[in-house]
Amino acid sequence: TQLLEQSPQFLSIQEGENLTVYCNSSSVFSSLQWYRQEPGEGPVLLVTVVTGGEVKKLKRLTFQFGDARKDSSLHITAAQPGDTGLYLCAGADYSGGYQKVTFGTGTKLQVIP
Amino acid sequence: GAGVSQSPRYKVAKRGQDVALRCDPISGHVSLFWYQQALGQGPEFLTYFQNEAQLDKSGLPSDRFFAERPEGSVSTLKIQRTQQEDSAVYLCASSLSKRGAGGYNEQFFGPGTRLTVL
Numbered sequence: 001t002q003l004l005e006q007s008p009q010f011l012s013i014q015e016g017e018n019l020t021v022y023c024n025s026s027s028v029f030s031s032l033q034w035y036r037q038e039p040g041e042g043p044v045l046l047v048t049v050v051t052g053g054e055v056k057k058l059k060r061l062t063f064q065f066g067d068a069r070k071d072s073s074l075h076i077t078a079a080q081p082g083d084t085g086l087y088l089c090a091g092a093d094y095s096g097g098y099q100k101v102t103f104g105t106g107t108k109l110q111v112i113p
Numbered sequence: 114g115a116g117v118s119q120s121p122r123y124k125v126a127k128r129g130q131d132v133a134l135r136c137d138p139i140s141g142h143v144s145l146f147w148y149q150q151a152l153g154q155g156p157e158f159l160t161y162f163q164n165e166a167q168l169d170k171s172g173l174p175s176d177r178f179f180a181e182r183p184e185g186s187v188s189t190l191k192i193q194r195t196q197q198e199d200s201a202v203y204l205c206a207s208s209l210s211k212r213g214a215g216g217y218n219e220q221f222f223g224p225g226t227r228l229t230v231l
Contacts, residue, residue: 004155042117042204042222043156088155096169098144099208099218103155 003027004089004104012110013079021074021087021107029091032065032072033101037086043103048092079111115139117223119205125229126195134190134226138207145188146220147180148204156204162188195230202227 004025013019023032031050035043047056049065049072056063060083062075072089089104118137126132138145144163148156149172159178161169164185173180177195182188192199206220 041224042206044222045219048219086153090155098161098163098168099220100158100161100169101146101220102158103148106153106155108153 003102004091006087006089006104006107008107009105010108010110012112015080015111015113016078019076019079019109021076021089021109023072023074023089023104025070025091027091028069029102030094031092032069033090033092034063034072034074035088035090035103037088038084043086043088076109079109081111081113084109084111117205117207117221119203119223119226121226122224123227123229125231127231128196129194131191131193132195132228134192134203134228136188136190136205136207136223138186138188138205139209139221140186141209142207142221143185143210144208144218144220145182146206146208147188147190148206149174150202150204150225152201159190159203192228195228197230200228200230 007022031048033048034046037043047063052067052069054065060077064073087107090101093100120135146161147159149159150156158172160180162182165182177193179191202225204222204225206222208218208220
């Protein structure tokens, strides 16, 4: 059972447009991560956010963690074809003594040149 | 190699066959994870190893699924009597330690094995 819902599920935009992907959790996690996965490859970690209200920027990508630490967003400015991929949010929990990651439902992004 | 490798990359099995999927983690990584990913969905946790000890197998969908990591490095995920619903990409990930500085520890993923059960 997926505890993290992402929206939209699929997004197709023109190069240069801006977009936002949302991640909503039914649980509070110790930290929240965002990954990008390209076809035929495993997910690659983009960022980890830990503190409620935290904002992190990675070039054209801005990640925000909600105050209640149950929701997050990823905003991409001036999207490029290289941004195409499956974007996954994930919640990390350490109650078992190790980092257990629960992935969201995913958002498939297509940027058209 | 520098990253996590998995073999085979593609596997086609007839229903009822047994399959074995291999994962070579990054050298020295203590933690190893297996995930199952359906097409277009996020990966779902299957099992976790800390060195050779399997500490969490709560995500294994049935007793047909078995994983091992006998020497604390290479791991094998075995699926017995495969069913069509087992068709998915199986991802392996490793991380340096169980926790890491700051309370989080990056997992590095392999490219996955795409299993198709006919």
